[in-house]
Amino acid sequence: MNPSLPLSKSNTMGFEHYDIFVIGTGSAGRKVAVSCAKEGMKVAIADNREYGGTCANRGCDPKKVLLNASEIIARTTDLAAVGITEVPKIDWQALQKFKEKFVSAMPIKTEESLEEVGIKMYHQSPEFLEDGLLIVEGKKVTYDKVVIATGLIPRPLHFKGAELFKISDDFLDLPELPDSMIFIGGGYIAMEFAHIAARCGVDVTIIERGKSILKHFDENIAAYLQKISEDIGVKFILNASVTGAEMLQKNTRVYYEQNGKEKDVKAMMVFNTSGRVPSIEMLSLEKANITTTPKGIKVNKFLQSTSNPNVYACGDVADSGALPLTPLSSKEGSHVAKQLTSGKHEEYTFAAIPTSVYTTPQLATVGLTEEQAKEQDIEYKVLSEHVPDWFSVKRLNSRDYCYKTLKGPNDEILGAEILAPEASEMINLFAMAIQQKLTCTQFRQTIFAYPTFASDMQSMV
Structure with a gap:
């Protein structure tokens, strides 16, 4: 077959055909594949690495297991002067074995869940031959729609050594x-x-x-x-x-x-922790007229390729303007799946997206930054303070606690940033408040358990 010829029934006879072909088995790709399969569509999925994606296998989840240990060291070090008599030591090998209990089970569980709903699985990265035609594991397959959810990979370095x-x-x-x-x-x-x-x-x-x-x-x-x-x-x-x-x-x-x-x-x-780039080089996207940017697949407001209507992208690989975060990837996967199963386009809108740096203390943010508010010409007021004497950290014998919040002209919460031992949990409350359009007054009127970091937040607005 000449790849330059347009696809037709006559020149694709004998090729396996799928309603939906998904590339990538992380949270976004799995969500699309399973949702479409449950609606009776013929679905295939492919990945050139272990099934389950970056977060579960080599990202967020295993990282958080290792972080637990360093958090304990930090906490006990702070308390050593006030009654904790010995700072623990880490058995790194034992910790790695504990981490592997989470990681090693993920690929098998993922494949079992996909097999349950009848999804065909390929263990290689496919390559586009033209629009509607892929080659994977040495076999040519055709599709009606393809969803790219391949995520990000470490940025290549280009110097000697x-x-x-x-x-x-x-x-x-x-x-x-x-x-x-x-x-x-x-x-x-x-x-x-x-x-x-x-x-x-x-x-x-x-x-x-x-x-x-x-x-x-x-x-x-x-x-x-x-x-x-x-x-x-x-x-x-x-x-x-x-x-x-x-x-x-x-x-x-x-x-x-x-x-x-x-x-x-x-x-x-x-x-090399210099950043991450879209994992798309192996796909030969140009053969299917799929436009990209340095941030990934160029998509419209429906998470659909701007240059090929048969192609959708979701998760970190989509240049949708959103942050590369696992919860967001899953939401985008759900949005794409809904459109594919219903046949109706629906504009994708972002919720308030919290993000955290899991250092100790943690750093977390949600909503607008001061710079973004200025760029958008939004009127705002800043509340910012270092609060080492608040009970929540004082009881931990720590002084590492500060925040910065932005209030709008109508008493709305525009954004927040927190540095605290539990900032990643605290920021979720601000995310909910922004999403639900609570005013600062309404947020302060909510009753939170005391003494908690959550109750501190009412003094931040």
Whole structure:
């Protein structure tokens, strides 16, 4: 068959045909596949890695298991001066075995759930031959609609010695911790891993090309978290661009440029945590006229490809304007599935989206930042305070507690950012308040259990 010819019944005879072909088995892809299969559609799904996606296998879930241990060290260290007589030590190998109980079961459970509803599974990344035609596992298959939900992968590095850098997958599977580590990039992943490693006794350095870490957060609060990180031994090299790396006998030497000068630093292990990019290179999207941007598949307000109406994208790989977060991926998958099963287009609208950095203390945000409010010409008032004397942290013998909230002209909550031991839980209440359009007055009138971090939040608006 000549791939340049348009598809027709005559030139696709003998090929397996699917109503829906889903690429990616993370939360977005699974949601689409299962929903469509339950409606009687013939569905296939493919993945070139273990089924279940990044979050469950090599992202959020295993990371949080490891973080639990560092949180305990942080908490007991703070309380050592007020009655806790011994700070615990971490048995890294035992902790890894515990983590594997969660991770190892996921691929099998995922495949079993897909098989239950009659979904055909492929264990390879498909490649587009043209619109309506894919090749996967050496077989050509046709489809009516395809859904791309392949997520993100670590950003490739392009300098001499780049192959020496490990990625987040490697950190999560480390059989033992080295004496020293370097992370490139000062984002979520680097900060979270740095806190785990530093509290387990590792000498940690973060090299960030920008002037500050965590660029999506308030600069002052991010700077405060940086100071806390420095207090536990994390070193920061800012305004620095990595230019190369070389292997020494025991260490890897990393070269960087800072203020026009070439400098270097070395560690036993180095990690590329410089960001993530869409996982689309292997798909040959151009053959199916699928337009992309640096952020992923270019989609319209229906999460449909702007250049090919037979293609939808959801989750982190879709350039939808949303943050790359697991709960959002699942919502987008549900939205795409609803349209595919109903045959009706429906505009996708974003809810208030909270996001957290799981350091200790945690940093979390939801809604508008001050910069966004200015860009959108929205009138606002800032309430911001460092509150080390509030009971919630004082009882933990900690001083690491601050917040910043934005109020609108009509008493509405526009956005919030919190640095606190339980910020990831607290921010959910602000997300609900923003989504339900509660005013600051209504939020303050709600009765919360006391003394809790939630009850503190009423003083933040």
